[in-house]
Amino acid sequence: MLGKGGKRKFDEHEDGLEGKVVSPTDGPSKVSYTLQRQTIFNISLMKLYNHRPLTEPSLQKTVLINNMLRRIQEELKQEGSLRPMFVTASQPADPLSDNFREAQPAFSHLASQPLLPTDFVSTTPLESCLTPASLLEDDTFCTSPTVQHDGPTKPPPPALQPVKDSFSSALDEIEELCPAPTSAEAVAAETAVDDSKDHASESNVQKPEGLPESRTAESKLMDSLPGNFEITTSTGFLTDLTLDDILFADIDTSMYDFDPCTSATGAASKMAPVSADELLKTLAPYSSQPVTPNQPFKMDLTELDHIMEVLVGS
Amino acid sequence: FLGAGGGNDIQWCFSQVKGAVDDDVAEADIISTVEFNHSGELLATGDKGGRVVIFQQEQENKTQSHSRGEYNVYSTFQSHEPEFDYLKSLEIEEKINKIRWLPQKNAAQFLLSTNDKTIKLWKISERDKRPEGYNLKEEDGRYRDPTTVTTLRVPVFRPMDLMVEASPRRIFANAHTYHINSISINSDYETYLSADDLRINLWHLEITDRSFNIVDIKPANMEELTEVITAAEFHPNSCNTFVYSSSKGTIRLCDMRASALCDRHSKLFEEPEDPSNRSFFSEIISSISDVKFSHSGRYMMTRDYLSVKIWDLNMENRPVETYQVHEYLRSKLCSLYENDCIFDKFECCWNGSDRQIIFHRTVTFFLPSLCSIVMTGSYNNFFRMFDRNTKRDITLEASRENNKPRTVLKPRKVCASGKRKKDEISVDSLDFNKKILHTAWHPKENIIAVATTNNLYIFQDKMN
Numbered sequence: 001m002l003g004k005g006g007k008r009k010f011d012e013h014e015d016g017l018e019g020k021v022v023s024p025t026d027g028p029s030k031v032s033y034t035l036q037r038q039t040i041f042n043i044s045l046m047k048l049y050n051h052r053p054l055t056e057p058s059l060q061k062t063v064l065i066n067n068m069l070r071r072i073q074e075e076l077k078q079e080g081s082l083r084p085m086f087v088t089a090s091q092p093a094d095p096l097s098d099n100f101r102e103a104q105p106a107f108s109h110l111a112s113q114p115l116l117p118t119d120f121v122s123t124t125p126l127e128s129c130l131t132p133a134s135l136l137e138d139d140t141f142c143t144s145p146t147v148q149h150d151g152p153t154k155p156p157p158p159a160l161q162p163v164k165d166s167f168s169s170a171l172d173e174i175e176e177l178c179p180a181p182t183s184a185e186a187v188a189a190e191t192a193v194d195d196s197k198d199h200a201s202e203s204n205v206q207k208p209e210g211l212p213e214s215r216t217a218e219s220k221l222m223d224s225l226p227g228n229f230e231i232t233t234s235t236g237f238l239t240d241l242t243l244d245d246i247l248f249a250d251i252d253t254s255m256y257d258f259d260p261c262t263s264a265t266g267a268a269s270k271m272a273p274v275s276a277d278e279l280l281k282t283l284a285p286y287s288s289q290p291v292t293p294n295q296p297f298k299m300d301l302t303e304l305d306h307i308m309e310v311l312v313g314s
Numbered sequence: 315f316l317g318a319g320g321g322n323d324i325q326w327c328f329s330q331v332k333g334a335v336d337d338d339v340a341e342a343d344i345i346s347t348v349e350f351n352h353s354g355e356l357l358a359t360g361d362k363g364g365r366v367v368i369f370q371q372e373q374e375n376k377t378q379s380h381s382r383g384e385y386n387v388y389s390t391f392q393s394h395e396p397e398f399d400y401l402k403s404l405e406i407e408e409k410i411n412k413i414r415w416l417p418q419k420n421a422a423q424f425l426l427s428t429n430d431k432t433i434k435l436w437k438i439s440e441r442d443k444r445p446e447g448y449n450l451k452e453e454d455g456r457y458r459d460p461t462t463v464t465t466l467r468v469p470v471f472r473p474m475d476l477m478v479e480a481s482p483r484r485i486f487a488n489a490h491t492y493h494i495n496s497i498s499i500n501s502d503y504e505t506y507l508s509a510d511d512l513r514i515n516l517w518h519l520e521i522t523d524r525s526f527n528i529v530d531i532k533p534a535n536m537e538e539l540t541e542v543i544t545a546a547e548f549h550p551n552s553c554n555t556f557v558y559s560s561s562k563g564t565i566r567l568c569d570m571r572a573s574a575l576c577d578r579h580s581k582l583f584e585e586p587e588d589p590s591n592r593s594f595f596s597e598i599i600s601s602i603s604d605v606k607f608s609h610s611g612r613y614m615m616t617r618d619y620l621s622v623k624i625w626d627l628n629m630e631n632r633p634v635e636t637y638q639v640h641e642y643l644r645s646k647l648c649s650l651y652e653n654d655c656i657f658d659k660f661e662c663c664w665n666g667s668d669r670q671i672i673f674h675r676t677v678t679f680f681l682p683s684l685c686s687i688v689m690t691g692s693y694n695n696f697f698r699m700f701d702r703n704t705k706r707d708i709t710l711e712a713s714r715e716n717n718k719p720r721t722v723l724k725p726r727k728v729c730a731s732g733k734r735k736k737d738e739i740s741v742d743s744l745d746f747n748k749k750i751l752h753t754a755w756h757p758k759e760n761i762i763a764v765a766t767t768n769n770l771y772i773f774q775d776k777m778n
Binding site: 036039040043056058059063066072 | 652
């Protein structure tokens with residue numbers, strides 16, 4: 001970083017980022033604004049999920065970074081992007097858990113605020129990741145963060161809420177595009193529940209179907225982020241899952257193109273290959289291994305571990 | 315007439331430096347707070363290792379009129395120890411976040427010191443005599459056989475080498491879920507407040523087993539949390555009034571008489587955002603890291619990342635004065651965000667209450683103190699002073715290279731862009747690891763204490 005009195009040269013990449021914010025409506029400078037925003041988004045994510053596990057991180061810092069992410073998310077949403085994508089294998093949920101103390105506290109501490117693939121929003125400008133128009137109408141802008149379940153629920157409903165919403169709404173998208181077996185939902189719900197050491201009743205699984213319509217894309221992302229507030233360490237991460245388990249178990253994947261940028265959203269057919277490249281280029285700095293486009297989006301645990309080592313080591 | 319000196323009328327000279335010389339900084343030695351007591355005779359520092367070191371000013375030597383007394387170590391004690399929160403599996407840091415002195419009531423000195431979770435009241439007392447000549451005890455403490463006592467004598471106190479003892483008199487614990495950032499003693503000298511990220515509690519100095527919650531900004535749903543408390547302070551004269559600042563750049567003034575829980579502010583101080591300066595980092599740099607009332611209580615000063623603002627308590631919609639500390643950093647905010655420097659919490663302080671003394675014929679007027687100079691730290695071990703009257707400012711450096719006593723410090727200048735003049739430093743050459751977060755001004759004299767990472771510098775003005 002900045003050394004002791006040593007002259008620090010900004011490389012060109014950063015030169016484009018410094019200075020006053022360029023209005024997003026400017027033509028040629030829109031790219032640099034988008035680039036700047038993207039970089040700040042990446043940095044913010046890294047900060048949230050990459051801290052010393054020994055002591056509680058500063059709540060003020062967490063709040064400010066969260067606000068930054070929310071703002072960018074808002075902007076992206078207003079620019080026509082919609083639901084976050086299942087992307088960024090290089091932001092591994094799994095190995096991150098190694099770095100954090102599993103302080104499995106009382107359930108009320110929102111233990112399962114899982115870091116889902118959805119949470120690492122695509123690092124490409126989302127306007128290039130198209131979502132089927134049929135889903136656009138489903139988006140409403142009311143947030144109901146604490147929708148309580150009626151009927152038999154196992155504690156903690158608030159903790160499970162974001163998980164189910166994030167997963168189930170994404171899965172709902174898949175469902176709408178192609179009938180997926182309900183076991184997919186069950187898998188998602190169960191795996192989410194595992195982390196909180198509770199076993200959700202079947203009724204819990206059914207409930208979220210009605211919910212996604214009332215959640216915005218932003219709130220899905222934001223649900224997981226503030227989990228940091230209650231529990232300082234990332235106890236919310238699904239520790240023993242890989243993306244494979246979450247996304248592809250019991251889902252009929254034959255219909256989907258496995259571009260990394262699309263995965264389970266099923267919008268593969270509308271994806272331009274360039275978006276995947278763009279995405280991968282952004283991912284490249286965070287990945288220690290070469291990622292080739294159009295490669296099935298599967299990484300096993302050891303590779304994620306390795307990436308995490310690189311990230312933490314830097 | 316004789317008046318108080320302005321910031322640039324004062325010629326600052328190096329006086330002393332305390333702390334290790336080598337560049338390799340031990341984590342525990344990082345200074346985390348600096349505070350003069352009410353007379354200025356004592357100067358306390360707290361560090362990351364949970365220790366408090368108190369320096370005492372030598373009595374002025376009448377023959378050495380060219381300098382004020384030096385500060386020497388008076389007492390050192392371990393205030394806080396690291397703890398472990400078993401529920402969350404997290405360490406609780408022993409770092410001393412704040413020290414606040416109580417006004418002296420008797421021979422002993424009292425101070426409050428706090429880490430993230432626990433506040434302690436320490437009594438520092440001197441012992442320079444000891445009793446001798448007991449009838450039933452030998453000098454070494456062994457008991458004498460009473461039957462051997464044939465005469466009686468009255469024990470007397472004999473002088474001994476000065477011993478300074480620090481003992482914890484009160485421990486105020488278990489009242490804060492979040493990290494304590496401020497403590498402030500009320501003008502009634504009986505109560506004090508402690509503030510963490512989301513709550514402010516009111517304590518009585520004598521009572522440790524309960525405190526009253528007077529501000530709570532924790533939302534019912536933590537997912538909705540977007541703002542935290544960053545600093546709080548009692549009004550210097552009005553014992554029912556206090557302020558607290560937030561991470562969104564607002565200051566709220568509360569009156570404890572209005573209701574038990576001061577969730578509704580009496581006044582809200584906030585400056586509208588300047589649209590021409592908007593950036594991704596606008597919110598972060600607006601976060602207030604310190605708030606300090608002036609001695610009269612008419613004004614208060616806030617420090618955000620790039621500036622110091624003076625507020626008139628009667629005007630809520632904007633500050634009366636704004637001073638740019640290091641505006642050249644505005645174009646570097648992305649890098650400073652990346653390396654976390656943007657989250658550095660700089661403190662600020664007023665000059666001491668050196669009174670204006672006016673001689674007119676046979677009458678001497680002692681006017682109330684004027685808070686006319688503000689001081690705050692920056693990077694590269696620079697610190698800045700702003701004179702509110704002359705509107706001049708100065709940048710000085712705390713470094714061992716300038717350590718010739720009575721040599722006036724040379725003003726420093728940062729070159730923001732373009733051609734760098736001789737003796738100027740370019741922004742890219744600044745050392746962002748050398749930050750001055752904590753400074754303190756002697757309450758009565760022009761003596762300042764400036765803390766670099768692990769060293770404490772003391773500067774004085776050059777007396778005639």
